[in-house]
Amino acid sequence: MSNLQSFRSLKGLLVLLLAGVSLSALARCSRPMNVPVAATGLSVIDQGEIISGIYPEILRSVAAKKGCVFLITLVPRARLELMFETGEADLMIPATRTPHRDQYGMFIPLIRNRAVLMSIQTTLPAVKTMQDLLSQPKSKVAVVRGFDYGERYLELITELQKQGRLVVDTDPLSVARLLKLGSVDYALMGPTILAGTSQTDQRVEDMVNHLRYETLAEMPWGESGVYFSKKALSIEDRHALQEIFLYIESKGLVWKGFRRYYREELLQEGVRPL
Numbered sequence: 361m362s363n364l365q366s367f368r369s370l371k372g373l374l375v376l377l378l379a380g381v382s383l384s385a386l387a388r389c390s391r392p393m394n395v396p397v398a399a400t401g402l403s404v405i406d407q408g409e410i411i412s413g414i415y416p417e418i419l420r421s422v423a424a425k426k427g428c429v430f431l432i433t434l435v436p437r438a439r440l441e442l443m444f445e446t447g448e449a450d451l452m453i454p455a456t457r458t459p460h461r462d463q464y465g466m467f468i469p470l471i472r473n474r475a476v477l478m479s480i481q482t483t484l485p486a487v488k489t490m491q492d493l494l495s496q497p498k499s500k501v502a503v504v505r506g507f508d509y510g511e512r513y514l515e516l517i518t519e520l521q522k523q524g525r526l527v528v529d530t531d532p533l534s535v536a537r538l539l540k541l542g543s544v545d546y547a548l549m550g551p552t553i554l555a556g557t558s559q560t561d562q563r564v565e566d567m568v569n570h571l572r573y574e575t576l577a578e579m580p581w582g583e584s585g586v587y588f589s590k591k592a593l594s595i596e597d598r599h600a601l602q603e604i605f606l607y608i609e610s611k612g613l614v615w616k617g618f619r620r621y622y623r624e625e626l627l628q629e630g631v632r633p634l
Contacts, residue, residue, distance in 0.1 A: 389428035389600050393450045394592070395419065398437035398506070399531055401556025402621040403454055406434055414617035415453055418608060426604045436530055437506035447591030451601070457583040458508045465587030466598060468605045470614040472632045473584040475509040476551045477574045480539060480567060487574045490516050494523070499545040502527040502535045507549055512578050517548070532557040536564040551630040552622055573629045581632070609634070
């Protein structure tokens, strides 16, 4: 940049400051942000050519006013995880905070969540702890590949895998279908994900009102929110995105979205505000 261009840029900045425009209001993304998402209950809804749901709607609503374009595409969850680790994805949203993901991105919490055990068979014994579940040698548990709810979750699915009782599928809808068919006894994930997914597909929608929710004592509440890629993003873009998502968090937009899409009694099982 020439001295004349630098002077003009500085002059323009001073004019804005004198007009009362803050430096933070000038923060803009330098390029469109690549945001691959996976179908996740009513948080991210696959409607063919249209991707809707809580998070896409929030991103689109703030994009114009905050000066950042989000290119939202649909991918399988495991593929999304790999894209984020390799720097192909600028953002990963929604995502539960884990030590593994912290290696690859900067995290901002937007909501609190936890994994819950769900079933539709009324004859299954009550489950209150991880040991209760591990003590059922014949029952099978389904999870979604790429889902991660922290260390205790990973410990549990590792033990289930050792026992030959773990079924890993590609997405929540596949897990819902396995549960309805009786191919598995339990599903382990956020309850809004399974219930929301069931509501969007006629093949499993009749299952929603029959789901039984059981919280495991060792499974803690965690933070869910957005990760910014350390590999793909410049420091300036990370700062611009931080401003956007701190705004989203301060306005409670995600919690408002969950309350708009889900019944209050369902939220009590697996989602709460920060």
